[in-house]
Amino acid sequence: MFPLNDIEKNRYTSLPFMTLTIILVNILVLMAVWDNEAIFYLFGTTPLLVMNRESGGALTAMTHMFLHGGLFHLLSNMLALWVFGRRVEDVCGPWRFLGFYLACGLMADVVAVTTRMNSDIPGIGASGALYGVMAAYLMLFPKGRIRIIFLMWFLPIFNMTVLNGIWIVTSFVFWGGYLIASDKGLFQSLLSIYFPTPRAYMVILYFVLLEIPRAFEVLLFDFESSVGHWAHLGGFFGGLFIFFFLRSDAFHRYRNELPL
Numbered sequence: 001m002f003p004l005n006d007i008e009k010n011r012y013t014s015l016p017f018m019t020l021t022i023i024l025v026n027i028l029v030l031m032a033v034w035d036n037e038a039i040f041y042l043f044g045t046t047p048l049l050v051m052n053r054e055s056g057g058a059l060t061a062m063t064h065m066f067l068h069g070g071l072f073h074l075l076s077n078m079l080a081l082w083v084f085g086r087r088v089e090d091v092c093g094p095w096r097f098l099g100f101y102l103a104c105g106l107m108a109d110v111v112a113v114t115t116r117m118n119s120d121i122p123g124i125g126a127s128g129a130l131y132g133v134m135a136a137y138l139m140l141f142p143k144g145r146i147r148i149i150f151l152m153w154f155l156p157i158f159n160m161t162v163l164n165g166i167w168i169v170t171s172f173v174f175w176g177g178y179l180i181a182s183d184k185g186l187f188q189s190l191l192s193i194y195f196p197t198p199r200a201y202m203v204i205l206y207f208v209l210l211e212i213p214r215a216f217e218v219l220l221f222d223f224e225s226s227v228g229h230w231a232h233l234g235g236f237f238g239g240l241f242i243f244f245f246l247r248s249d250a251f252h253r254y255r256n257e258l259p260l
Contacts, residue, residue, distance in 0.1 A: 016094075046121070067125065
């Protein structure tokens with residue numbers, strides 16, 4: 001599943017200035033460090049170096065979220081930032097949104113280091129901060145519509161056969177339930193099955209719940225993973241603090257159960 005766009009409208013501004021700026025900075029950084037893996041050890045977060053007090057410390061906690069391992073890594077993260085960041089920035093304002101984004105990335109970094117203390121693989125990427133943005137979107141706009149695309153369904157994605165079986169059965173139940181409960185009609189939903197627009201809470205919980213067994217695979221069975229699953233969960237937890245960054249009017253509307 002890939003989210004493509006948020007089909008809802010902004011309330012306060014039409015131009016997500018800070019979201020676009022973050023995307024541009026990430027693109028420029030990738031162009032500047034292309035094919036230079038040594039940069040990852042300088043500005044990425046390597047848990048073993050952090051625990052031995054040999055890394056950049058707080059500096060890498062910020063810089064790691066602007067580094068990406070390749071074009072696909074960058075594009076997938078920046079697409080998610082565009083989809084979920086636009087409306088979250090709208091209710092925060094650009095500079096509060098930047099502070100929130102960095103805070104989520106910092107929280108993701110702390111959790112990732114804590115759970116991978118002996119790893120010598122540098123952690124890079126914006127996905128931890130993005131999961132924080134997704135958490136904010138989930139709390140603020142749970143019934144928003146997100147257009148998604150399905151390239152392939154029900155693929156085995158875990159290292160353990162039992163977890164793969166559970167995943168496939170759960171996928172059938174989840175999306176079968178979506179088709180049955182769709183307010184567009186079953187036939188129309190089937191025709192648009194590869195580009196549906198489910199509620200935001202379905203899309204976000206899909207990604208978050210997927211991370212939990214993967215994260216515990218890494219922690220309990222010491223599986224190597226090129227994906228920072230604990231960083232994702234840490235960033236998602238950081239997103240719970242979105243209410244400290246909202247515009248006063250947006251916070252008032254949320255508190256009084258008015259639409260944002």
